[in-house]
Amino acid sequence: MEKIDYNVYILVVKGRVNYSINDKRIVGEKGDLLYIPSETVRSGKNHASGAHQKYTVAFTLAESGEKTATFPIKHHFHHIKAKNPEYVKHRMERLFVDSRGDRKFQSYICNGILQELLGMFARELESPAITPSKVKYAAIIEQYLLKNYRRPIEIEQLAKLINRSSSYTISVFKEVMGQSPIKYIHQLRISEACNLLLNTAMTVAAISDYLGYYDPSYFSRMFKKLTSMSPKEFAVYGHQLDISRHDFK
The missing domain is CATH 2.60.120.280 (Regulatory protein AraC)
Known part of the structure; x- marks a missing residue:
């Protein structure tokens, strides 16, 4: 003490x-x-x-x-x-x-x-306290996204997980997690992209396809939006960012 x-x-x-x-x-x-x-x-x-x-x-x-x-x-x-x-x-x-x-x-x-x-x-x-049921719903959705973020995901799929409407699903996830399910998916994908750019020899196009973007130009735009760097810039300078390399906006 x-x-x-x-x-x-x-x-x-x-x-x-x-x-x-x-x-x-x-x-x-x-x-x-x-x-x-x-x-x-x-x-x-x-x-x-x-x-x-x-x-x-x-x-x-x-x-x-x-x-x-x-x-x-x-x-x-x-x-x-x-x-x-x-x-x-x-x-x-x-x-x-x-x-x-x-x-x-x-x-x-x-x-x-x-x-x-x-x-x-x-x-x-x-902020008002979040009810246990909302925390439970958000956790169910989050676990599903963590396992399936590379696949195409529709809000309707997530809504079925908790037997609620699409609008309620978006609302409860955002209330608990502070962001929409779609933005969370992009963060998971770009986080993995950072790892792949620094630790593998995969090309930008290959990483884009691996993460489910399929359009490399869209992947590059999303990557820059979240990291303020293009994938090619990150591949060159990312090591200098040390543990902050996943500092998404």
């Missing part, structure tokens, strides 16, 4: 972790976001179920920052389930990369990413 003199923002990405927050026991699970403010007495350790993985951002605020209404989060412990943990994960990876070394405009960029993360957290704190 120790009293910390900095703020901590955490995303749990695997397993479970035990925390003691001011003598209160907390269990963080995959997909959980935790905000631990400075002056908190806390400790942490692995859960009995095994090891865990998490992304942790530690930061301090200027004196005026904690005393004005500009800081979006009340200064006490918060624990919520992330609506879009993959996006939070990508932004934390981007923050990690930009915080290393001595890059130009480093402080400006890192502060911007941190402000985005905290703003998203504050917004989710104020």
Whole structure:
């Protein structure tokens, strides 16, 4: 146990972790976001179920920052389930990369990413709770997309999985995941495209066909839309992006 003199923002990405927050026991699970403010007495350790993985951002605020209404989060412990943990994960990876070394405009960029993360957290704190049934529906759809993202997928197919209308299917997935099923499919495909461009000798046309785009020009447009780079540019410079290479917009 120790009293910390900095703020901590955490995303749990695997397993479970035990925390003691001011003598209160907390269990963080995959997909959980935790905000631990400075002056908190806390400790942490692995859960009995095994090891865990998490992304942790530690930061301090200027004196005026904690005393004005500009800081979006009340200064006490918060624990919520992330609506879009993959996006939070990508932004934390981007923050990690930009915080290393001595890059130009480093402080400006890192502060911007941190402000985005905290703003998203504050917004989710104020959002109405999502019902368990909606979370279940979104999970069913997500698992199907993870297994079948290379195939042509129609919204009607997804609607049949949960026995709901197409409009409701889109709405509930977007509410829980923060994006439409179609955009999620594109992100899965482009994520795999990044891996293939960096780690195989496959051509852009072959990758396009493999991922179910069939039209290389459309694939290239979608790739650039999500990564800000063309597939050929990414193949050349992608290694320099390190773990941030999946930082999709």
